[in-house]
Amino acid sequence: MRTCLLLVLLAFSLGARAELLPLLAPDALVVVGDAAPAVERVAAERLAAALRAAGGPADNLQLAEKVNADLELAARHHLLVVGTEASNRVLARMPGHWALDRDRYYAAHPTVHPYEPTTGYFLAGFGVFPAGNVGYIECDRNPYWHYATNLVGTNPKGGALPYRQIIRLCGNTPEGAAAAVDAFLQRHILTGPSVETLPGPLTLWTLDSAHLAAPAQAPAWLHATDVRQGDRALHFAGWHLADSMLYAGFQEMSGLPARKIWRAKYLTEQGWNYPFTVTIDPAHPMTRSPLFEATLARRASDNEWFVAQFASPADAAQARDAVEHFLTTKAESHAPWTDVSAGGIPWRRSRFGVHLAAIGDCLAMESFDDTHDALALTLVGR
Numbered sequence: 001m002r003t004c005l006l007l008v009l010l011a012f013s014l015g016a017r018a019e020l021l022p023l024l025a026p027d028a029l030v031v032v033g034d035a036a037p038a039v040e041r042v043a044a045e046r047l048a049a050a051l052r053a054a055g056g057p058a059d060n061l062q063l064a065e066k067v068n069a070d071l072e073l074a075a076r077h078h079l080l081v082v083g084t085e086a087s088n089r090v091l092a093r094m095p096g097h098w099a100l101d102r103d104r105y106y107a108a109h110p111t112v113h114p115y116e117p118t119t120g121y122f123l124a125g126f127g128v129f130p131a132g133n134v135g136y137i138e139c140d141r142n143p144y145w146h147y148a149t150n151l152v153g154t155n156p157k158g159g160a161l162p163y164r165q166i167i168r169l170c171g172n173t174p175e176g177a178a179a180a181v182d183a184f185l186q187r188h189i190l191t192g193p194s195v196e197t198l199p200g201p202l203t204l205w206t207l208d209s210a211h212l213a214a215p216a217q218a219p220a221w222l223h224a225t226d227v228r229q230g231d232r233a234l235h236f237a238g239w240h241l242a243d244s245m246l247y248a249g250f251q252e253m254s255g256l257p258a259r260k261i262w263r264a265k266y267l268t269e270q271g272w273n274y275p276f277t278v279t280i281d282p283a284h285p286m287t288r289s290p291l292f293e294a295t296l297a298r299r300a301s302d303n304e305w306f307v308a309q310f311a312s313p314a315d316a317a318q319a320r321d322a323v324e325h326f327l328t329t330k331a332e333s334h335a336p337w338t339d340v341s342a343g344g345i346p347w348r349r350s351r352f353g354v355h356l357a358a359i360g361d362c363l364a365m366e367s368f369d370d371t372h373d374a375l376a377l378t379l380v381g382r
Helices: 021-027 038-053 064-069 071-075 089-093 102-108 143-148 174-187 244-254 313-328 370-381
Strands: 028-032 061-063 078-083 099-101 121-123 127-129 135-141 165-171 189-193 227-229 232-241 260-268 278-281 284-288 304-309 338-342 345-349 355-359 362-367
Touching (some): 021 038, 021 078, 028 038, 038 061, 038 078, 038 174, 061 064, 064 071, 064 089, 078 089, 078 174, 099 102, 102 121, 135 174, 165 174, 174 189, 227 370, 232 370, 244 260, 244 313, 304 313, 313 355, 313 362, 338 370, 355 370, 362 370
Parallel strands (some): 028 078, 078 165, 189 232
Antiparallel strands (some): 099 121, 135 189, 260 304, 278 284, 338 345, 355 362
């Protein structure tokens, strides 16, 4: 099993760029507001057409009121929800955890404290955008699925409800929501804003443009794609744009500030078909919250590669040693560590299978299960 820390990102191989859409398409619905502005409807239709081309059903574009009123329909599908809380009933009922249109919200709600800011589009870990058209992409467990699993007769342990996701393609304006759709389709963004200029500065709560690690800026040896060996496979799902809280947490862990951090998310050949409870370590019988391997949420770090870039190769090596020390001193220590080599790269491997390596001015960490470690490392060695 893997640590649920900040492990995540990097992937590459010699094949064509992979797509998440074929994995989602057969069980995905695009949800648009009943009276959505034209720009939102066009974006939703574009997304639905892309899913149909990837194998989705002909009726994959649905209105929000219908989806919200039909629990079984909503719970049995991945929901790709396009719009704003003002235009889309599903977004209004199931808002994201990390975004808040303060202007809209505080026009109808009082503040708890008089000093609370009440304006701008707040994206946790990215900052407050005072104006402009800003889109935001956020993935999570489908809340309708989560609710339905608590009802009598729909317990997922009985196999009645397969695991499902919600992908919020939202924004502070209809144009922002349309930009979120484009970022999802064209840049494979799973988490983050659609814009590439951030308000800054870099703090615990806000990110600056210099630290926004766009996928196109990733190291040349970092290739996001699918790879398969026998009955094992890794499917590239997309990129989580690293937020300010990840930068802060990783600096506390490594002792050094990263210049940029990239995260890449994968699904295995199991897709979303994972058990609902998982034992962390056979020596410690406790279990953890299920499906970290399968969720696309930014707070889950399994089946991911993580790459942090530093000022120099020496800093990257120092950070590798510091992270190893950090993991070793945890209550459930990752020691002992062993030296392994893959693709000509020397790795440090923990007893939980976490791999660390300094590659030039970058630190790479992988977070896959033992049955996929070797496959994941072949991506780096190519």
